[in-house]
Amino acid sequence: MKINYSSEPLEKLKTDLLAIGLFEEEPLHADARKLDLALDHAITNVLKSKDFKGEPSETYILNTNGKASAKRVLLVGLGKKKEFEIDTARQAAAITVQTAISHNLTSLAASVFGAGVKGPTSLLAAAIAEGVILGSYSFKTFKSKKKDEGKAIEELTLAYSDKGELAKFKEPAEQARVLSEIINHCRELQNLPPNIATPEYIGKEAEKLANKYKFKATVHDKKGIEKLGFNALLAVNSGSAKEPRFIVLEHRGKSTSGAPICLVGKTITFDSGGLNIKVGDFMTNMKFDKCGGIDVLGTVAAAAALDLPVHVIGLMPATENLPSGSAYKVGDIYTAYNGKTMEIGNTDAEGRVILSDALAYTKTFKPKAVIDLATLTGACSVALGVHAAGLMGNNEKLISKVKDAAAHTGERVWELPMFKEYNDIIKSEVADVKNIGDGTAGTITAAKFLENFIPDDTAWAHLDIAAVAWTEKGKVKPYYGKGATGFGIRLLIELLKNMK
Numbered sequence: 001m002k003i004n005y006s007s008e009p010l011e012k013l014k015t016d017l018l019a020i021g022l023f024e025e026e027p028l029h030a031d032a033r034k035l036d037l038a039l040d041h042a043i044t045n046v047l048k049s050k051d052f053k054g055e056p057s058e059t060y061i062l063n064t065n066g067k068a069s070a071k072r073v074l075l076v077g078l079g080k081k082k083e084f085e086i087d088t089a090r091q092a093a094a095i096t097v098q099t100a101i102s103h104n105l106t107s108l109a110a111s112v113f114g115a116g117v118k119g120p121t122s123l124l125a126a127a128i129a130e131g132v133i134l135g136s137y138s139f140k141t142f143k144s145k146k147k148d149e150g151k152a153i154e155e156l157t158l159a160y161s162d163k164g165e166l167a168k169f170k171e172p173a174e175q176a177r178v179l180s181e182i183i184n185h186c187r188e189l190q191n192l193p194p195n196i197a198t199p200e201y202i203g204k205e206a207e208k209l210a211n212k213y214k215f216k217a218t219v220h221d222k223k224g225i226e227k228l229g230f231n232a233l234l235a236v237n238s239g240s241a242k243e244p245r246f247i248v249l250e251h252r253g254k255s256t257s258g259a260p261i262c263l264v265g266k267t268i269t270f271d272s273g274g275l276n277i278k279v280g281d282f283m284t285n286m287k288f289d290k291c292g293g294i295d296v297l298g299t300v301a302a303a304a305a306l307d308l309p310v311h312v313i314g315l316m317p318a319t320e321n322l323p324s325g326s327a328y329k330v331g332d333i334y335t336a337y338n339g340k341t342m343e344i345g346n347t348d349a350e351g352r353v354i355l356s357d358a359l360a361y362t363k364t365f366k367p368k369a370v371i372d373l374a375t376l377t378g379a380c381s382v383a384l385g386v387h388a389a390g391l392m393g394n395n396e397k398l399i400s401k402v403k404d405a406a407a408h409t410g411e412r413v414w415e416l417p418m419f420k421e422y423n424d425i426i427k428s429e430v431a432d433v434k435n436i437g438d439g440t441a442g443t444i445t446a447a448k449f450l451e452n453f454i455p456d457d458t459a460w461a462h463l464d465i466a467a468v469a470w471t472e473k474g475k476v477k478p479y480y481g482k483g484a485t486g487f488g489i490r491l492l493i494e495l496l497k498n499m500k
């Protein structure tokens with residue numbers, strides 16, 4: 001999508017759809033007043049009629065009938081002024097693009113929603129670019145009948161009357177475009193069905209992205225994984241007819257020296273539960289169990305595409321979790337890469353098993369921080385629902401940096417405690433640790449298991465994205481739509497920018 005920048009008066013902007021944001025019970029801002037005048041007060045009349053009140057997500061379309069250069073004006077509700085956040089603008093932008101798509105339009109323009117209310121306008125402009133691009137994505141690759149769909153949006157014009165301010169939009173908005181397009185690409189990979197997006201396929205996709213954005217990708221096959229000694233990853237893979245992969249990504253920004261940041265993502269391409277097979281409809285969305293890994297891929301790709309001055313390593317342990325005659329079993333004991341032993345109590349708690357090797361392997365990079373993302377526990381969705389990822393770790397400074405980044409991008413996180421007493425719940429009588437607890441504090445005990453594999457004296461943060469990595473009905477946020485959300489990529493990029 002191409003982004004244009006215009007300081008023309010709104011009534012002079014040529015576009016299929018011109019969106020302006022309106023707050024509840026607030027007068028029109030000056031630019032919109034001039035547009036309203038050109039439209040013979042059509043906007044004030046709609047407001048008077050109460051057909052449109054400016055409530056969050058509310059929309060109203062006006063045909064300009066040649067009275068303005070835009071063919072249509074879209075009123076988008078921004079809700080109460082005092083509740084406005086940058087994410088409100090991002091969401092309004094997604095609603096705008098979805099309206100354009102449903103009307104089969106190919107160009108749109110947006111005034112800077114909420115300008116002057118919160119944040120620098122350039123940040124709002126970037127958020128609008130993100131909202132438009134993320135909001136325009138939907139997963140329809142396998143629909144053979146394409147005729148009812150809207151066309152692709154080709155052009156977005158960001159409109160702002162102050163030329164000096166407008167000049168400051170360009171860099172952040174372009175960065176937002178690059179990032180959002182990579183996120184949409186990742187959402188597509190995350191949405192791909194498990195018969196297509198196998199570990200081998202994901203390895204190839206990682207290599208393709210590495211070629212495109214100029215970062216390093218090394219893909220280890222089963223033999224390579226055996227050589228590395230990743231017994232836990234091999235255990236989970238043993239029930240699958242498909243080979244595992246262990247993918248190592250690296251972006252080293254210009255003039256960076258010193259310790260890297262390691263990102264680790266759970267990449268289970270399908271989680272059936274294994275011998276502890278999932279019952280009822282619990283298997284339905286388990287193609288999304290690879291989302292953490294793909295988020296790591298997207299983050300390293302975006303760090304390279306944006307040329308961030310950071311050194312970042314991405315690790316993606318990838319396998320299916322399936323039952324078979326050769327599958328790993330309850331009661332099995334395995335030794336992970338760092339020499340610690342684990343007893344398998346449930347083959348459906350496979351995420352922490354594959355992550356054990358990958359987290360322990362970070363030691364070889366001597367990282368200054370390790371951050372992992374995983375669709376790890378159903379318990380996290382019980383605790384926090386779909387509105388926040390679980391955040392845990394061993395280092396308050398790193399955790400607070402994650403919180404700051406999340407506040408900035410609108411990807412909500414919530415910290416859960418890591419009291420040492422929780423370790424008792426995953427004690428094993430026969431090994432160093434067990435991969436299940438007693439049914440209490442499921443999200444925390446999973447994180448406690450992972451903690452065993454973090455190299456000594458290494459800052460670590462863990463994001464349980466089980467409930468936020470995809471949406472079931474598409475109603476969580478307009479720019480997420482239905483299916484994979486790419487949750488975490490914007491957050492990690494923001495974090496990397498702050499950790500350079």
Ligand code: BES
Nearest residue numbers: 346348349350351375376377378379466
């Ligand atoms: N991939 C699942 C977690 C999950 C469940 C993610 C639902 C998203 C939605 C994970 O591998 C799993 O099955 N975890 C078990 C752990 C249990 C056996 C200790 C769970 O949460 O039930």
Ligand code: ZN
Nearest residue numbers: 271348349350
């Ligand atoms: Zn599982």
Ligand code: ZN
Nearest residue numbers: 268271289351
């Ligand atoms: Zn899983």
